[in-house]
Amino acid sequence: MFVTEWNSSALVKAATKAGKKKNALTPMTFSLLHATDFADRLLYKIIPPLKAGMIVVADRYAYTAFARDAVRGVDRQWVRDLYGFAVRPDLALYFRVPIDVSLDRLLARRVKLKFYEAGMDMGWSASPAESFRLFQSRVLEEYDHLVDEYGLTVVEAAGSITEQQKIVRRHVSALLEDAR
């Protein structure tokens, strides 16, 4: 098994970091940098283990970009076409959580919400918590469309970790049984 995380390629790290530090990213450069990161990981980290018969677990996938970039005002169809080079996952799990729960969880383990995570670049609110609520609510709406459009499997994530893990294992087992 191989795990790959969103926004983790060494190639793009420097530019993403510099851009985020200076809050210098526009919706378009934000979108393109993440696609570059994804392309780099796809070719070096995702496709080789797949060819070797491994299971690749991706922490976030192109759907994250579809949701976030659309909220930032990038054309929806353009982003979908941009990721036309991506491999379609065999199973896409979407952990759905009400906005209040996700805000509470984030605030519980971190002092400060990150600038882009809270959608502060949109200038909708000077308060990070309020901006997060506005921005992520729109992101959740986008995800709801993606569930139908791409057949995402929804896991209700407000429940306990044990409960969620049971559901996840059931879906994964079913997939692996089918593949046999």
Add this chain to the structure above:
Amino acid sequence: MTPTQDALAPGANGGIQAGRYYGRGLPYLPLDDYPGRIIAIEGSDGVGRSTQIRLLRQWLEVKGYGVVETGWTRSPLMQPTIDLAKSSNTLNKLTFVLLYATDFADRLEKEIIPALKAGFIVLSDRYIFTALARAGVRGVDRPWLRNLYGFAIAPHLVFYLKIDVESLISRVLQARGMDFWESGMDLKLGDDIYDNFRAYQSRLLREYTSMADEFHFRVLDARRPIDRIQEDLRQQVDTFLTQSDVSTPAPEPART
């Protein structure tokens, strides 16, 4: 996630009015009427673009136009990353294309569009056609590429400095020699840099030629002396600016 043909329809192509977005554009940055104009100068490495742009800029400024220059991979956001990626040879064809597109997007939003809105003439040393040509020879899907650059603005004028591969080789050798990327060594056609340069640049020239009609290139023979090419450029730019009624700053009041 293969895109459908339908979804690819509105990408970068020549059927678009100059000064507008080629495709879906930047929905959060609508282009209304703006007073500026964008002129792109395209052509191979070592064909003399920078010299022509410098001379053209001087002439335009003397005529009273405000001029802003923009050039390939010059965005502060991306230049360090692109340089690093090139020097460490970690680029594959997709990341190559996407890094260039990010650089272009950064310059488009932060340099080109503000300058156009402020009434400047933007001289672009290379434009998206360089990206289309380089990615094209590397086998990247053409409809995908055109869709990717659907956020670019169609320039008002595109000049293509055309040269044949023989003349290009002697120029590059006299000036500074052949480098890794200009020779397309990443394509791994062989070990000989001269053979690679010739093969790679020939392919690039074919790509440019195939785009000439699609994107309304004004082709200039780059084998001629510098001042002859410049004369040609100035004449065509002058005609265009006069016809499109681009205003220069108010003339000095007449002395009495």
